[in-house]
Amino acid sequence: MLPNRDGYGHGLIELGAANSEVVVLDADLAKSTRSDWFADKFPERFFDIGIAEQDMLGTAAGLSLGGKIPFATTYGVFVTGRAWDQIRTTICYSELNVKIAGAHGGISVGPDGATHQALEDIALMRVLPHMRVIVPCDAVEAKKATIAAANVKGPCYLRFAREATPVFTEEKDFFEIGKANVLKEGTDVTIIACGPIVYEALLANEQLAAMGISARVINMHTIKPLDEAVVLQAAEETQAIVTAEEHQVAGGLGSAVSEVLVKNKPVPVEMVGIQDTFGESGTPEELVVKYHLVANDIVLAAQKALARKIK
Amino acid sequence: MYTQSLEELKKSCKDVRGDIVKMTAAAGSGHPGGSLSAVELMTALYLNVMKHRPEEVTWPERDRFILSKGHVCPVLYSVMARSGYFPVEELLTLRKLGSRLQGHPSSKLLSGLEVSSGSLGQGLSIANGLALSAKLNKKDFRIYCLLGDGELQEGQVWEAVMTAAHYKLDQVCALVDYNNLQIDGAVESVMGVAPLVEKWQSFNWHTIQIDGHDLSQVLAAYEEAKQTKGKPSVIIATTVKGKGCSFMENVAGWHGKSCNEKELQIALDDIYGKGN
Numbered sequence: 149m150l151p152n153r154d155g156y157g158h159g160l161i162e163l164g165a166a167n168s169e170v171v172v173l174d175a176d177l178a179k180s181t182r183s184d185w186f187a188d189k190f191p192e193r194f195f196d197i198g199i200a201e202q203d204m205l206g207t208a209a210g211l212s213l214g215g216k217i218p219f220a221t222t223y224g225v226f227v228t229g230r231a232w233d234q235i236r237t238t239i240c241y242s243e244l245n246v247k248i249a250g251a252h253g254g255i256s257v258g259p260d261g262a263t264h265q266a267l268e269d270i271a272l273m274r275v276l277p278h279m280r281v282i283v284p285c286d287a288v289e290a291k292k293a294t295i296a297a298a299n300v301k302g303p304c305y306l307r308f309a310r311e312a313t314p315v316f317t318e319e320k321d322f323f324e325i326g327k328a329n330v331l332k333e334g335t336d337v338t339i340i341a342c343g344p345i346v347y348e349a350l351l352a353n354e355q356l357a358a359m360g361i362s363a364r365v366i367n368m369h370t371i372k373p374l375d376e377a378v379v380l381q382a383a384e385e386t387q388a389i390v391t392a393e394e395h396q397v398a399g400g401l402g403s404a405v406s407e408v409l410v411k412n413k414p415v416p417v418e419m420v421g422i423q424d425t426f427g428e429s430g431t432p433e434e435l436v437v438k439y440h441l442v443a444n445d446i447v448l449a450a451q452k453a454l455a456r457k458i459k
Numbered sequence: 460m461y462t463q464s465l466e467e468l469k470k471s472c473k474d475v476r477g478d479i480v481k482m483t484a485a486a487g488s489g490h491p492g493g494s495l496s497a498v499e500l501m502t503a504l505y506l507n508v509m510k511h512r513p514e515e516v517t518w519p520e521r522d523r524f525i526l527s528k529g530h531v532c533p534v535l536y537s538v539m540a541r542s543g544y545f546p547v548e549e550l551l552t553l554r555k556l557g558s559r560l561q562g563h564p565s566s567k568l569l570s571g572l573e574v575s576s577g578s579l580g581q582g583l584s585i586a587n588g589l590a591l592s593a594k595l596n597k598k599d600f601r602i603y604c605l606l607g608d609g610e611l612q613e614g615q616v617w618e619a620v621m622t623a624a625h626y627k628l629d630q631v632c633a634l635v636d637y638n639n640l641q642i643d644g645a646v647e648s649v650m651g652v653a654p655l656v657e658k659w660q661s662f663n664w665h666t667i668q669i670d671g672h673d674l675s676q677v678l679a680a681y682e683e684a685k686q687t688k689g690k691p692s693v694i695i696a697t698t699v700k701g702k703g704c705s706f707m708e709n710v711a712g713w714h715g716k717s718c719n720e721k722e723l724q725i726a727l728d729d730i731y732g733k734g735n
């Protein structure tokens with residue numbers, strides 16, 4: 149078990165050593181986002197901008213214009229919400245090479261409550277031209293995603309979770325931005341998930357197997373550009389889809405997958421995610437249960453999707 | 460790189476003013492008021508002060524200019540054309556479909572622009588980021604950033620003011636076009652920003668106060684900013700919105716409106732003298 153923000157911290161350290169152009173900015177949350185790991189090793193390349201998210205994104209834009217690869221870091225709610233216009237007009241419109249790291253994605257942030265639980269960040273970033281949106285499923289993948297983001301040109305949004313969650317991918321596993329990973333083959337239904345909830349999808353796969361249902365599990369770590377081929381193949385071969393994410397079902401992974409399907413291959417889709425509501429305080433374990441984000445909910449959704457299959 | 464003399468600059472300012480009213484008239488829209496108030500600041504910058512190479516826009520040593528108040532791109536396009544980035548005739552394509560000269564500047568379309576702008580309040584942060592990159596790379600290029608006085612109402616500007624001073628970004632030179640007008644009226648009646656000099660000073664900036672239409676004061680201010688080490692400088696330039704066109708001067712309504720044919724003639728007469 150590791151929080152996937154740790155993966156970000158490790159990724160930054162590795163990048164810092166490998167590439168002197170990498171710089172990191174934070175807005176007074178360096179400990180919590182793990183950007184302080186980079187700051188300790190490369191103090192001259194770390195800039196705390198203070199509690200000023202808009203200025204941080206603009207400063208990152210300027211650093212990228214000067215040839216640097218800036219990682220602008222804070223909580224997902226603040227970076228995508230408060231600085232959205234800066235990301236849109238300054239960074240995306242000019243297609244600047246700025247990496248944006250949103251820590252504390254999802255309701256599993258826990259006791260801090262609704263104000264700190266980013267549940268709309270994927271949607272906010274996904275609508276922006278030139279933006280890539282990456283949601284790693286565990287700490288190992290988070291590290292790879294961080295490094296991969298530095299190695300592509302253009303704006304990227306990386307979303308990390310706060311809580312320690314199971315680490316189920318390995319260093320040697322293939323990772324490429326925009327290429328989904330099929331974790332389990334299956335023929336009856338496909339579960340497409342992003343972030344730590346992918347682990348719940350794997351548990352759901354086992355529960356479904358016990359019922360005689362063969363569920364494919366896809367780790368869709370990149371929401372944009374979406375791996376459409378994998379989605380369409382799953383629709384073709386299993387004829388029913390479940391999406392799962394710790395995010396509003398409107399505008400996030402569920403929407404992205406559905407957009408591809410309605411245009412090409414309409415099959416029943418059930419969406420596991422936040423259903424148009426804010427979060428609240430509680431332990432992460434309590435909240436994911438209350439908001440229907442655990443394996444059991446995915447199983448129920450899979451059964452629903454199966455029942456709706458066009459015979 | 461240009462080093463126009465004071466006399467040449469004076470003449471160039473007339474041409475730039477002429478360009479502004481002509482190009483916005485041809486577009487049928489645009490922002491002449493705040494373009495005209497910044498003519499001396501911008502003309503002196505592009506044709507005398509800045510190190511830049513229009514024929515080599517990616518020259519790493521070039522000084523950078525960031526137009527934070529993106530709506531006054533007519534003045535920027537004009538000084539760019541007149542320093543050789545593109546033909547002066549192209550100015551008349553402003554705001555037309557397919558033109559590189561978008562209604563607010565697009566760096567993707569027009570090379571020579573550092574960054575796109577149009578949403579107010581963001582430019583100084585970008586200038587700071589460039590200055591930080593210059594420090595890391597041990598480069599000594601300077602970064603100029605033009606802001607409106609109304610624009611100073613944006614909170615992000617003051618975040619950036621803090622950042623520049625905190626990191627002692629002495630390559631940064633902010634220019635405030637203090638024309639005391641914004642869209643809804645006088646800045647002091649919409650949302651007062653005064654006293655500007657004291658504000659910037661208390662944020663640990665070096666302040667230089669000038670008449671923004673007096674070219675020798677403008678040149679001297681740029682030089683003073685360049686000599687100031689250890690802190691960023693701001694040139695607070697008192698100006699007249701719509702300067703040079705009698706009917707536009709100090710009239711808020713000319714913020715975002717272009718001349719019709721008759722008005723254009725009067726404007727050009729005002730700028731060049733009747734019968735010229």
Ligand SMILES: Cc1ncc(C[n+]2csc(CCOP(=O)(O)OP(=O)(O)O)c2C)c(N)n1
Pocket residue numbers: 492493494496528530531577578579580606607608609610611636638640641642700714
């Ligand atoms: C964030 C943002 N809000 C509003 C606008 C609309 N707008 C364009 S110009 C302007 C007034 C600017 O006044 P000032 O900064 O004084 O500029 P100047 O007088 O030099 O034209 C406004 C409100 C904008 N472009 N960006």
Ligand SMILES: [Mg+2]
Pocket residue numbers: 493607608609636637638639640641646
């Ligand atoms: Mg003004």
